[in-house]
Amino acid sequence: MATPLDSTYGVWLVSLVLETMLYGMGILQTWSYFAALPTDIASVKGTVLVVLTLETVQVVFFFRSSYFRFVERFGQIQLDLIWADSLQLLAAYVSGFIVQIYFVSRIHKLTKGRRTKFSLSAFGIYLILLLAVVQIVAGIVQTVWSYKLRSFLKLGETKPITTLQAASSLVCDLLITLYLCLFLKSQKGDMVKTNSMMDMLIHDAITRGVLTSVSSGVNMILFLALPNTFWFFLGLAPNSKFYMNSMLATLNSRQHIRDRIAANDKGWNSIQMATLTSNTPKKIQGQASVAAVDFETASVDISSGKQEDFLMCP
Template sequence: MSSPLTNTYGMLMLALLFTLIFYGVAMILGGMYFRTFPKDRMRVKVVVTILLLFVTLDAASIFAWAYIDLIELFGFPQLLDKMQPLSLVEFYCIFILGFIAQCYFALQIWIISHGNIWITSPALIFAVVQFVSATVQTARSALVGAYSRLGETESTVILEQVFSSAADVYITVVLCILLHHSRSGIKTTDTIITKLIVYAVHRGVITTVLSLLTLALFVWQPATFIFMVPLLPTGQLYAINVLATLLHRQTIRGKPAQNDTFDLNIHFGRSTRSTQRSNGTPQVQSLKPAASADGIQVLSMVCPQSTTVHTWPGDGYGKGALQHSGSDDTAVDPDDSV
């Protein structure tokens, strides 16, 4: 016969383990970001800093929660059902991290769709409803005051998890559709788009599955902590998604095809770099800072196989749609921010 703590604090320990592992990954990615992109726009750095602060608060709160219940309250089982304030802090950090990540990817949709409010609005609406319902859920949990009574908040839990999943699914599907319709027929740009689609699917599927699993386990056994195993690490995964997206800007393009020759002019805010490749041999030359009349960084690519000149405009959070002249080809690199 298993211990009565198996489905409660045993599950909490598993959730703590996964959360701390993902926290380590998030902090490594954060450190890599600041080292790799020291000249990124300040607003991008602020977003990354906020993410790192909340993942730290998230990890610290779940660790302190487990320590208080399992160490300080050891020998007082009658007190273990009382909801710790730190557990509420931990829950709310998860919701905040999810909201920030969903808003970030909604911004990517806005950029790729050239500011199409009808395409972007559903993602923002889902994210806002998720965050509002999560706030209500946290308040209701504080009012019930006991873990065994969390089942009384089932309606708001269902609302929060459904809209969280809806936001993740919508963002993933829309990004994939927009990227797919931006294929240019040029091997290099189509390879970039394929990589971006794969990234979009990977980052959306994981958080969606965890949200649905959390909902199913909560409805099944709300008086236990089984649902916390997929729930508690979710905030860390949202942060990892954003940080990984920012970091893969340097590697997403990979090596060009052997027969491709193209120029890349990348404006990194305060500096400009020109890269030329011919038959796979790169030549890089640092240039003086270049000013942009509208403050938009531009990445231009010239392919001798066509008369097309492609440019990625960006706003500091993510590059926009690949604009063009000389042909009908288009492509998109939403993640190539600054």
């Protein structure tokens, strides 16, 4: 019995449209990043350019593969894998790996030198790094294996390595999100401004992790549950674009979070001290006023220092 077109070429077209939209969002975010003239170090800017290049390669060759099937082989059910299929798949895996390494480096910088139960042990970071390496190695093996098979109908033979790639990527993303959320939550204290910033960063970390994790999970589940179809494309095709957009969203949101914190800052420390001085003699009041100014300045310096760290500035 022939596989219906809606579960093969139909899903293929939907996936192409979906990932093209996400690629457009990534282009816009890249433009916004460089238009803001960031003071980031060269390695971070280089990472953005490398990820953009890989995602461009991926979407171009996915389109090339689609053109081959829907135009050059119009009217034929073409289930053979061509070189463009393997190249775009490899570019997607490498791009996702680079973004994962970027977040691992940010976690390392956040936790370095901070005496918390999350930073005292490097086990979590090493585990995340190991999972990222496993997923890229499995991805490369799966790409080479698929190219040698030269048929979508034989992809079931790659089930073990494909499952390993998707599962390791899923767990890696979940651990990155969990590690960030636990660490940021542990840094909350008595300062309203700092706590507000922590809440916004936790929200951003969860949003980033959910998108990439769900994408990897959908890819794995549909590949195993619906063999000989392209339903797994719905998770596979947009996966690397979610990685790209999550990294760029993290970089672009830093100034936005700073502006929101600054707008919501009511200077509650100085107001509290001023209230206390209103019922004191003038001489003491003057001393208290100076103390209030000093205390406010110190609190801003502390908050600004934490802000630079927690917003993951390089």
